[in-house]
Amino acid sequence: MGITENYKLNIIQWYPGHIAKAEKKLKEQLTRVDVVLEVRDARIPLATHHPQIDEWVGNKGRVLVLNRLDMVSSQVRSLWVDWFKSQGEVPYFTNAKQGQGVAAISKAAQAAGVELNQRRRDRGMLPRPVRAVVIGFPNVGKSALINRLLGKRVVESAARPGVTRSLRWVRISDELELLDAPGVIPVKLGNQESALKLAICDDIGQASYDNQLVASALVDILNSLQATAPKLLPKLPLQSRYELDSTPHTGEAYLHALAEHRYKKDVERAARQLLTDFRKGLLGTIPLEIPPV
Known part of the structure; x- marks a missing residue:
C-alpha cells in the first residue's frame, strides 16, 4: 500500500530523552523476568510488533497476546491464528477490559516457565514461581491485562504513556509472579506506515501527530481494504456512518468532502470525529491489517 509517501508524521517528539529512558527501564525490567507477555493490538498485530523486540527479549519465554479481540471479526482472528502458526507462534486473543481470554494467558505464562x-x-x-512482565506499546491494554491477571486493580490504567511506578512483584499463584508495572516499548519508528497505524489506533501517545494526516491515512487504508478484502470489513463503513461514500475519493479529499457535508467545513473537526468513531468501534469491527499473503 503506497499510502505513506505523502505523510510525514512528527513522531520524533518522543526522542531522544523519552526513548532512551524508556529503553533503559525496559531493559532493567527484562533482566529480572523469565517470561515476557507481549501485548499487541488485534487491529494492527504487525505494526504493534517493535522491530527490536526479539533482541530485547532474547531467549526468554514469550507469550503473544493480541488484545482488543472485540474490535476485529472472528473471521479476521482466525486468519491471524493461521498466519502466526505458520510463523511458529501461537497468538492468544484477549479483551482485557472485559477479561475475555485472560485465564489462558496465565496458563501460557506458567507453561513458558516450566523449563x-x-x-x-x-x-x-x-523451584520458584515464574516471573512474568507485560510489555507493549502505549495504550494497547497492558495495564488492563495486568489488573485482570491480578484480579484487582493494582495498576493505574491511564491513556497517558508512562504512568507507572517502581517495580513490584505480585504473586498470582504458587507458580506465577507478575511485575505490576507494564513495560512500555520505546517508540522510535523508521517505518512511517507502522507509525501511521499506531497513531490511527491511538497506540503511540498523544501530541505527536497531525489529526488530519492520520484521519486521511485511515480513509486510504479503508479504501484499499475495501478494494482487496471487502469480506473482512463491514459493508461501506464510512458511508453507513456519515452518508458519504469514501471510495471515489483519496483520504484527504474525503476529509474535506466530509467536513463540508457534516461539519460546517471544519476539516480538523471532521478528522477528530473520524478518528474517535474508529477508536470507539462506531464504524464496526475493522482491522487495519490483514495477514500478508
Whole structure:
C-alpha cells in the first residue's frame, strides 16, 4: 500500500530523552523476568510488533497476546491464528477490559516457565514461581491485562504513556509472579506506515501527530481494504456512518468532502470525529491489517 509517501508524521517528539529512558527501564525490567507477555493490538498485530523486540527479549519465554479481540471479526482472528502458526507462534486473543481470554494467558505464562524450574531442579535448586512482565506499546491494554491477571486493580490504567511506578512483584499463584508495572516499548519508528497505524489506533501517545494526516491515512487504508478484502470489513463503513461514500475519493479529499457535508467545513473537526468513531468501534469491527499473503 503506497499510502505513506505523502505523510510525514512528527513522531520524533518522543526522542531522544523519552526513548532512551524508556529503553533503559525496559531493559532493567527484562533482566529480572523469565517470561515476557507481549501485548499487541488485534487491529494492527504487525505494526504493534517493535522491530527490536526479539533482541530485547532474547531467549526468554514469550507469550503473544493480541488484545482488543472485540474490535476485529472472528473471521479476521482466525486468519491471524493461521498466519502466526505458520510463523511458529501461537497468538492468544484477549479483551482485557472485559477479561475475555485472560485465564489462558496465565496458563501460557506458567507453561513458558516450566523449563526454568526443570533447569533449577537439574542443578539441585528448589523451584520458584515464574516471573512474568507485560510489555507493549502505549495504550494497547497492558495495564488492563495486568489488573485482570491480578484480579484487582493494582495498576493505574491511564491513556497517558508512562504512568507507572517502581517495580513490584505480585504473586498470582504458587507458580506465577507478575511485575505490576507494564513495560512500555520505546517508540522510535523508521517505518512511517507502522507509525501511521499506531497513531490511527491511538497506540503511540498523544501530541505527536497531525489529526488530519492520520484521519486521511485511515480513509486510504479503508479504501484499499475495501478494494482487496471487502469480506473482512463491514459493508461501506464510512458511508453507513456519515452518508458519504469514501471510495471515489483519496483520504484527504474525503476529509474535506466530509467536513463540508457534516461539519460546517471544519476539516480538523471532521478528522477528530473520524478518528474517535474508529477508536470507539462506531464504524464496526475493522482491522487495519490483514495477514500478508
